[in-house]
Amino acid sequence: MIYRSFIISSFIAVNALILFGISQTLSFLNTGADRSMMLHIGVKNKQAYMPTVEWKDTINPARPIEKQTMFNIQKDYVNSWYVRNVGYTTYDSLGIFDFYTESARKHLVDGIHFNKTNDLKIVSTTLDHHLALDFYSADGQLVVFEDQNVRAYTQTFKKDSLQFETITTASYKIAMLLEDGFWRVRHIVKQPNSHITDTVKQKKTSYVKGNQIFVNNQPYQIKGINYYPQETPWDMFGEEFDISTIRKDFEIIKNAGLNTIRIFVPYDDFGKEFVQEVKLTKLQEVMDEAESNQLKVVLTLFDFYGNYAVDDWTFTHRHAEQIVSSIKEHPALLVWDIKNEPNLDFENRTKETVLAWLKEMIYQIRALDDEHPITIGWSSIESADILSDEVDIVSFHYYKDLAEFSESFKSLSSLDKPLVLQEFGLSSNKGLWSPFGNNEKDQAAYHEAFLKIIQENKLHYLSWTLYDFNNIPSAVVGRLPWRKNAQKHFGFIDAEGNKKDAFQFISY
Known part of the structure; x- marks a missing residue:
């Protein structure tokens, strides 16, 4: 009985496997190949x-x-x-x-x-x-x-x-x-190549001649500030976007004697290669409010972007194409700023890769809009002359010792381009996380001294920043509390809305 049971069980198992194999073969032959799986x-x-x-x-x-x-x-x-x-x-x-x-x-x-x-x-x-x-x-x-x-x-x-x-x-x-x-x-x-005829436009709303910036054929001196709303730093166009708050802030900026703001387009948040229409609408509203307050705009196109890989280029081109095409006719637009502090990515992405991306992006933006100057926001004065022949305006940031500025600045004096001190400031963060830091009086003295240097050198400038912030995203400076705390206190207006001592030196 055991022998017979084994024979019958084996027979059933073998036939079941044969039938299963036939069914799978027929199923495969009757199913078209999915090209997306093949590729x-x-x-x-x-x-x-x-x-x-x-x-x-x-x-x-x-x-x-x-x-x-x-x-x-x-x-x-x-x-x-x-x-x-x-x-x-x-x-x-x-x-x-x-x-x-x-x-x-x-x-x-x-x-x-x-x-x-x-x-x-x-x-x-x-x-x-x-x-x-x-x-x-x-x-x-x-x-x-x-x-x-x-x-x-x-x-x-x-x-x-x-x-x-x-x-x-x-x-x-x-x-x-x-x-x-x-x-x-x-x-x-x-x-053989076909000839492409470029259409040359004669009328330019803003342009550069020598080391001067012109707007509507009149010399223009940038006296400005980097701007984020106090409650939504680094998330200006997010869910809590409030144009009425921005309108009030622009009035403060205008009344303080400034004429220019710098704002940022976050690459991922705007939708990367598929820019969201709702984000473009918000950006247009901000530009409209700037125009209403006689403020010109330096628009940074790629904030929080750090890939630069060649196979990513066409995606970034589509991003720039949609932003530039949407904004280039706006009367408030002053300058296209390609990227915020790209030299910080030299080590991780290689200098050659980053510079290649920047040069091609300059070409792409000029092809879309040849009426507005182009710049790059380098993080240091030592990097400012990189690609100086490619850009119209040389922009740099400075957060080092003020006493060293004049000596460092000499390296740029030979450039026949407008020079923009695009970011500078001092944090009044003296307290628990920085017992030897600077207080509000130190901050005021810093801005007073820096404005004298700016006037002496006829520098265009955009200070950092209008407000102190309560919350700093970890993506900006990391999670270390002393770094976050320092970033919270660069403003001319404190977290409670009071003007700090430095406010009297926000403009000359």
């Missing part, structure tokens, strides 16, 4: 690359091209550049099989193999594409088009050491085939 880098699930793309010509006499077809061609073509760049960076050619035909991908795979063998790594991204349709077949299976004046940034590494970086402009003729419902690159041939 491991996930460009199907999440747009991982967002260069500027425009169709300059879509006329095709043989057969009109449908809008959906144009969208599909554009999407798969842009993704073909992305997987190619990823392949050269990671030596992984899997994504290339999704976006290139068999004959086209052979050259790419060979190139990736060559780079891997020779320990070369190419980090690259394209920044804009201008497409012009040449031919679309009657059967809808073949498309030929040009991609004119493609701007690309490339870093070349040898054994993880950066050898050189380049920005190139090239044009291409592309043939794509429709295979398995997806457009794949069949040929891509480099062409």
Whole structure:
């Protein structure tokens, strides 16, 4: 009986396994392959690359091209550049099989193999594409088009050491085939560049000539302050946004004899590459209130951003594009400030990577708005001359000993650019966490002395900051209580709303 039971049980188990295997095989054969699963880098699930793309010509006499077809061609073509760049960076050619035909991908795979063998790594991204349709077949299976004046940034590494970086402009003729419902690159041939005619605007609302700033053709001296509302520091456009509070603060600033404010656009909070309309509306309201109080605005575009990686560039370009396009016509706008204290990221992100991102961002913003000057808010006077040839205004922050300022400032005196002391101040934080710190009288004496230096050197200035704050986010200065406490007391007005001794020296 035991023997018979074993035989019967084994028979049932074997047949059950066979039936299960057959059912799984049939299920697999009856299910279409999910391309997003095949393409491991996930460009199907999440747009991982967002260069500027425009169709300059879509006329095709043989057969009109449908809008959906144009969208599909554009999407798969842009993704073909992305997987190619990823392949050269990671030596992984899997994504290339999704976006290139068999004959086209052979050259790419060979190139990736060559780079891997020779320990070369190419980090690259394209920044804009201008497409012009040449031919679309009657059967809808073949498309030929040009991609004119493609701007690309490339870093070349040898054994993880950066050898050189380049920005190139090239044009291409592309043939794509429709295979398995997806457009794949069949040929891509480099062409002579097309000429781009830039439209030169004569009228500028604010501009730089030599070492002077002009607004409406009149010399303009920046006398200003960095601004956050007292109750929402570093979260000005958040859930507690209150335009009536901002209106009252701008009146205080105007009545104190100042003419400029500096405000900040937090990259993540605004939605990164997909800027939220509600945030743009709040920013417009702030700009309107500044204009109502005859205040000009220095607008910092990238606060709390620290990636700079080449594969992140197109996302930051879309962020800047939406902010700049929305604000560039506003009469209160004075200067675009690209990034707050980017030199603090040199160690973690490498100086070369940060500077490359800054230079390209300057180019992008000038392409969107050539009427307003551009600056970068360096954290120290020693870094102020970095990219001085690229920017219109040289801006720097100073929180060191006041007695050392004049000597340090001499290094900038030869620059024929407007010089802006973009942040400076002293915390009146003497107390439990800083028994040897400065009190309010020390703070007042500091600002009185600094204003004399500012006047002597005809410096543009923006002090830090209007208010003392009750709460400082840990993301700003960390969690250490003595650092937080110091940051709370830089204001000219204390936490109870009383003007401190330094307020009389907020302006000269």
